[in-house]
Amino acid sequence: MNETEKKVIIDREKCKGCRLCVNVCPVNIIKMSDKINSHGYHPAEIIKQEKCISCASCAIICPDVAVKVFK
Numbered sequence: 001m002n003e004t005e006k007k008v009i010i011d012r013e014k015c016k017g018c019r020l021c022v023n024v025c026p027v028n029i030i031k032m033s034d035k036i037n038s039h040g041y042h043p044a045e046i047i048k049q050e051k052c053i054s055c056a057s058c059a060i061i062c063p064d065v066a067v068k069v070f071k
Helices: 018-026 059-061
Strands: 008-010 030-032 044-045 067-069
Touching: 008 059, 018 030, 018 059, 018 067, 059 067
Parallel strands: none
Antiparallel strands: 008 067, 030 044
């Protein structure tokens, strides 16, 4: 899946791993990465792009403005 087909993009470097997006996602497509970003956090990542409903709950709740949602 290329960048233009994605509905949700999480900026790994902005994400501080607060898990708010994981908790609010109604279709459970977000999980915390096993990898660490350059700031020492485990960022959120999308695991099932095709199941995203573009509700934007993740982007709305993100305190670090690390999530972009496309319809």
